[in-house]
Amino acid sequence: MTPLPLDALLNRDGGPTLAGLDAGVRYGFFTDTSICIGCKACEVACKEWNAVPEARRAFTGNSMDNTGALGANAWRHVAFIEQSRAPQEPGGAGGTGPPQEPGGAGPRQEPVFADLTWFGDEPQALIPDFNGVAAAPDQDFRWLMASDVCKHCTEAACLEVCPTGAIFYTEYRTVVVQDDVCNGCGYCVTACPYGVIERREADGGAWKCTLCYDRMKGGKQPACAMACPTDSIQFGPLDHLRERADARVGELQEAGHPARLYGRDEDDGVSGNGAFFLLLDDPEVYRLPPDPVTPTRNLKAMWTSAGKAAALLAVGVVAAFMGGTSRR
Amino acid sequence: MTSSPVRTYYGTPVLKEPEWTWEVPWYLFVGGLGGASSVMAAVARRAGHDALADRAGLVAAGTAIASPALLIADLGRPSRFLNMLRVFKPTSAMSVGSWILAAYGALATGTGALRVLGWFPGLQRLVEGAAAVLGLPMATYTAVLMADSSIPVWHEARGELPFAFSGSAAASAGAAGILLAAAEDAGPARRLAVAGAAVELGAMQVMEQRLGELAEVYEVGPAGAFDKAAKGCTAAGAALVALGGAGRKGARRLASFAGAGLLLAGSICHRWSVYKAGFQSAADPRYVVKPQRERLDAGRGARPPA
Numbered sequence: 189m190t191p192l193p194l195d196a197l198l199n200r201d202g203g204p205t206l207a208g209l210d211a212g213v214r215y216g217f218f219t220d221t222s223i224c225i226g227c228k229a230c231e232v233a234c235k236e237w238n239a240v241p242e243a244r245r246a247f248t249g250n251s252m253d254n255t256g257a258l259g260a261n262a263w264r265h266v267a268f269i270e271q272s273r274a275p276q277e278p279g280g281a282g283g284t285g286p287p288q289e290p291g292g293a294g295p296r297q298e299p300v301f302a303d304l305t306w307f308g309d310e311p312q313a314l315i316p317d318f319n320g321v322a323a324a325p326d327q328d329f330r331w332l333m334a335s336d337v338c339k340h341c342t343e344a345a346c347l348e349v350c351p352t353g354a355i356f357y358t359e360y361r362t363v364v365v366q367d368d369v370c371n372g373c374g375y376c377v378t379a380c381p382y383g384v385i386e387r388r389e390a391d392g393g394a395w396k397c398t399l400c401y402d403r404m405k406g407g408k409q410p411a412c413a414m415a416c417p418t419d420s421i422q423f424g425p426l427d428h429l430r431e432r433a434d435a436r437v438g439e440l441q442e443a444g445h446p447a448r449l450y451g452r453d454e455d456d457g458v459s460g461n462g463a464f465f466l467l468l469d470d471p472e473v474y475r476l477p478p479d480p481v482t483p484t485r486n487l488k489a490m491w492t493s494a495g496k497a498a499a500l501l502a503v504g505v506v507a508a509f510m511g512g513t514s515r516r
Numbered sequence: 517m518t519s520s521p522v523r524t525y526y527g528t529p530v531l532k533e534p535e536w537t538w539e540v541p542w543y544l545f546v547g548g549l550g551g552a553s554s555v556m557a558a559v560a561r562r563a564g565h566d567a568l569a570d571r572a573g574l575v576a577a578g579t580a581i582a583s584p585a586l587l588i589a590d591l592g593r594p595s596r597f598l599n600m601l602r603v604f605k606p607t608s609a610m611s612v613g614s615w616i617l618a619a620y621g622a623l624a625t626g627t628g629a630l631r632v633l634g635w636f637p638g639l640q641r642l643v644e645g646a647a648a649v650l651g652l653p654m655a656t657y658t659a660v661l662m663a664d665s666s667i668p669v670w671h672e673a674r675g676e677l678p679f680a681f682s683g684s685a686a687a688s689a690g691a692a693g694i695l696l697a698a699a700e701d702a703g704p705a706r707r708l709a710v711a712g713a714a715v716e717l718g719a720m721q722v723m724e725q726r727l728g729e730l731a732e733v734y735e736v737g738p739a740g741a742f743d744k745a746a747k748g749c750t751a752a753g754a755a756l757v758a759l760g761g762a763g764r765k766g767a768r769r770l771a772s773f774a775g776a777g778l779l780l781a782g783s784i785c786h787r788w789s790v791y792k793a794g795f796q797s798a799a800d801p802r803y804v805v806k807p808q809r810e811r812l813d814a815g816r817g818a819r820p821p822a
Contacts, residue, residue, distance in 0.1 A: 248526075250525075250526040250528075253526075256528070257528060257529075259532070267525060269525070345666065348605075348607040348608065349607065349608045349609070349610065349664060349665075350605070350608060351600050351603075351605060351608045351610040351611035351614055352596075352599040352600060352602060352603065352611075353602065353603040353605065354599070369599055369602075370592075370593070370596075370599075371591050371592070371593045371594075371596035371597060371599045371600065372591045372592020372593040372596070373590075373591055373592070373600070373610060374534065374535030374536055374590075374591075374592060375608070375610045375665075377532050377534060377535050378532075378534045378535075378536075378665035378666065378667055378670075378794075379664070379665050379666055380531075380532070380666060381531075381666040382530070382531075383529065383530050383531040383532045383798075384532075385532070386532050386535075387535040387592050391592075391593075392591070392592025392593040393592060393593060394592075453819070455819050456817075456818055456819040457817075457818030457819070470523055470809075472522075472523045472524060472525075472530075472801075472805045472808075472809065473523050473525065474525060475524070475525035475528060475530055475801070476530075477530050477804055477805065477808055478805060478808045478809050478812050478817075479808035479809070479811060479812045479817040479818055479819070480666075480808070480818075481666075481818045483663075483664050483665055483666050483671050484607050484664060486663075486664075486671070486674060487607065487609075487660075487664060489674060489675065490609075490659075490660045490663045490664060490674045490678075491660060493659075493660075493674060493675050493676075493677075493678045493679070494653070494656045494657060494659055494660045494678040495656075496678070496679075497656045497659070497678035497679045497681065497682040498652040498653060498655070498656045498678075498682060499652075500679065500682060500715070501552060501555060501652055501655060501656065501682040501685065501686055502555060502652055504686055504708060504711050504712065504715070505552070505555045505556050505559050505686070505704075505708060506559055507707075507711075508556075508559075508690075508704040508705070508707040508708040508711065509559050509560065509563040509565070509704045
């Protein structure tokens with residue numbers, strides 16, 4: 189393929205795909221969460237193009253996140269994280285409120301009094317409690333937003349465990365479910381280390397992001413990347429995206445931001461992601477597993493153990509019949 | 517989990533809970549009962565225990581009819597169950613298991629049918645032997661099925677689950693033999709039942725130690741209740757079976773029967789506890805994040821430390 193100028197990945201140039209996509213080249217997403225503004229245009233564009241059904245209609249109370257999570261009916265999900273202080277500062281709480289005990293709701297913090305001016309209004313005396321995080325008087329507050337998506341793993345667990353072969357690697361090295369083959373066994377759901385793929389109640393099949401395989405076949409970039417107004421979601425050949433991401437994370441780190449890349453490198457537990465991220469905090473703060481591993485990596489150990497257990501069963505049965513001629 | 521801080525996204529789950537329903541734990545039980553019964557039937561035949569072999573063979577045939585029905589009912593799209601057999605994928609324990617079940621099911625039901633009909637006596641022994649050979653993976657592959665997942669309590673128990681399952685299978689097959697065969701024929705079944713119960717209880721003990729903090733899910737909620745019931749029933753059942761011995765009537769026969777019933781109940785509860793524990797460990801993000809964060813921070817992550 190002819191190398192694209194890096195800027196050609198950006199939407200202002202109409203996307204990288206005007207000349208058509210090259211089969212055999214790995215394509216993916218680089219989601220730069222540092223410039224996500226939480227507009228959810230990606231969620232809407234994805235739903236619109238892929239005819240993804242309604243996901244939920246509920247108020248979560250978790251900042252501006254009312255989509256909840258990725259799933260069969262949400263292939264892009266924008267996370268909102270409110271932090272009162274950068275986590276690496278001493279005493280910084282970080283995360284989404286105080287750490288909680290398992291099995292129960294954590295303690296809610298007391299409402300915090302603050303003195304903020306909202307767009308020229310009178311100063312406000314009280315900022316209500318938002319999951320224990322409230323704006324402090326010195327504006328010591330940050331709001332992380334991130335558009336999450338299927339990671340299109342190099343070693344895709346969902347694909348490896350699929351017993352029907354419904355999930356396959358495309359010519360762009362993306363991971364796609366072939367709906368007319370899927371029989372809804374749900375094994376991919378237990379395999380995915382990111383909790384992305386899910387069975388759709390309405391039709392019993394497993395669904396997830398296709399990286400807009402149909403649009404790619406037509407030489408167009410995925411709907412979410414097309415719709416993203418800030419180029420937080422960038423689409424293109426993976427090696428180009430990695431170059432861009434390396435440059436961007438370097439800039440941010442130099443400016444003193446705690447930026448890091450997630451899923452970029454091929455030496456992690458899933459051999460890297462086709463859709464990777466620039467994050468400003470630990471992955472788990474965004475609900476991304478910090479050290480995901482494709483479970484099939486340990487398959488040999490599992491079958492070895494099962495073989496030994498089967499041998500023990502055989503020996504046990506034979507032994508039960510030993511003991512001479514007595515039938516007792 | 518202890519109270520060391522685990523950072524999560526509003527405490528919401530990282531993983532999806534399994535989509536599986538009640539058919540799956542029953543399938544685990546039925547597959548184990550059938551697989552081990554086939555092994556017992558073939559060995560019994562060769563050891564001259566024909567009565568026990570016949571009964572165990574019928575148990576196996578029955579489970580071989582029930583197993584596919586349970587698996588198909590659990591699918592999101594049952595009408596497409598045959599898609600399971602359009603590929604053979606060694607990376608998928610479910611694909612491998614589907615083929616094991618297909619072959620085992622044919623052999624186990626074939627054995628039963630030939631025996632009942634009295635056809636081809638020479639072939640009977642051959643088919644019975646083949647069913648026993650496939651009964652071994654039938655009784656144990658389901659542990660790989662569970663462990664080959666990202667569900668923390670299943671994946672991290674990958675070394676011990678197969679032994680827990682094969683022990684449970686032996687206990688249930690032995691118990692079925694005790695219930696169905698005459699007391700004087702059931703000696704080997706009793707020994708198998710008691711030994712299987714011991715292996716199941718031992719494997720669970722080792723597993724819980726291996727799981728460390730993750731083993732907490734076996735103490736709370738439905739998994740905790742089933743785990744307690746499984747251990748109680750299995751231990752009491754094994755003790756009663758040992759106590760009852762070869763007694764043909766009265767209290768000893770009753771003890772044998774009650775023990776066998778308890779062993780079957782224990783095996784069922786054991787499968788349910790493992791099944792439910794998977795849901796509980798997926799639902800709580802701490803069980804996913806904490807071990808991963810700890811191994812990363814200790815430089816033991818999948819990714820070599822920088």
